[in-house]
Amino acid sequence: MHTSWLTADQYASLSTQVQGAFIAPLPAFESLLVGGIDNRKYLQGQITCDVDQLTDSNFLHGAHCDAKGKMWSQFYLATYGDQLITVAFRDELTASTAQWKKFGVFSKVSFDAGQSQFACFGLGGDNVASLIQQLGFDVPKRGGLSRSNGALLLALTDDHFLLLMPLDDARTLMQQPLPFAAPTVWLVQHIKHGFSYLEQGLIGEFVPQMLNLQALDAISFSKGCYIGQETVARLKYRGGNKRAAFILQADSAELPAAGTDIDIQLGENWRRSGQVVNAANIHNQLWIIAVLPNDITPADSLRLSSDSAPALHITPLPYSLN
The missing domain is CATH 3.30.1360.120 (Probable tRNA modification gtpase trme; domain 1)
Structure with a gap:
């Protein structure tokens, strides 16, 4: 500090x-x-x-x-x-x-x-x-x-x-x-509340829509040109963005660093699916906002990629991504 x-x-x-x-x-x-x-x-x-x-x-x-x-x-x-x-x-x-x-x-x-x-x-x-x-x-x-x-x-x-x-x-x-x-x-x-911020290891990794900024009124699609506008506008009007931010919760003492992998279960195997953006833990209640495939559902089995690999549960976003 x-x-x-x-x-x-x-x-x-x-x-x-x-x-x-x-x-x-x-x-x-x-x-x-x-x-x-x-x-x-x-x-x-x-x-x-x-x-x-x-x-x-x-x-x-x-x-x-x-x-x-x-x-x-x-x-x-x-x-x-x-x-x-x-x-x-x-x-x-x-x-x-x-x-x-x-x-x-x-x-x-x-x-x-x-x-x-x-x-x-x-x-x-x-x-x-x-x-x-x-x-x-x-x-x-x-x-x-x-x-x-x-x-x-x-x-x-x-x-x-x-x-x-x-x-x-x-x-x-x-x-x-x-x-x-x-x-x-x-x-x-x-x-x-579905907000996030960028820690050092994730700077330059995400387009705004991957952190739901279009749902948080943080993108104007009617203003003039700005750096990166072509990509941001293309994702809105032509699609192609396959990822979004989700809120995850776990009963765990862990506090994963930004960029820590999140795995999804596919049959008997686990595969990397996304990564932690921000995490906070109070009294062994872990809260994470993470970038994941935007077709992820609460029925999918997720875990933190760590030694203890706690199960992660999706909680509803307080806003609509549509």
Whole structure:
């Protein structure tokens, strides 16, 4: 953990034993400020979401792809004064920032790392609206954004939130008697909602539809050209994508790394079928979001490719892939 706003003692004290609403520090999530008079125009030609739809009261979920349509990152994008701010998992944000800077030299655009200015938290749980109001925010609806004293609260769903807060305020917040939880608590909820992020080994491996981004309103099929658009559009209009993200659960103490294989049983044999994207484990309840063939069904027998090889069970996605 490398952060200036969360001490090692504070991090160690975070618990997975939480009831009701919670707030979880997310030191592995970071932000990037995109400035300059061309910031909107530049990002519009880089990412899957339609920057023209961005206002001060909403945010966009999007992806950044290479020329072949494989993702460098997926992220959340909002306005911050005359700048734009992106929030994403550290690995993928680092990958995209390097690419944006490389091509940004031809535009009037600037990039400033946000980790020296902002801290990221996740909120969720039963009656989270009361906690949000206690923190001084109006409660936004899904896709909406609420602001308070320089902080941004993004409603990923109606009960699952990201909070971006100035560092000094984050340090003060960590001293308050609030229902703090370990990041794992929020990450389990993230998986249960069918969301994902890209860890280092999976950057450049998936087209957006393999992580269901078309179902999460993270792809605009009506905006102008962007890097990788040809592949992304072809998969929508001509088909050909054979994989999707699924939520899996197991009774297991394991915590597989991103990229770990998932096997399917075919007769008496097992064959590699997919791979783990993200995993979180609380009290021997393992939750995984994984990329698998899109014709997989709950009747198929799946297991984690590991020494103990726990059986994996598909749980329903909270959205439709059709």
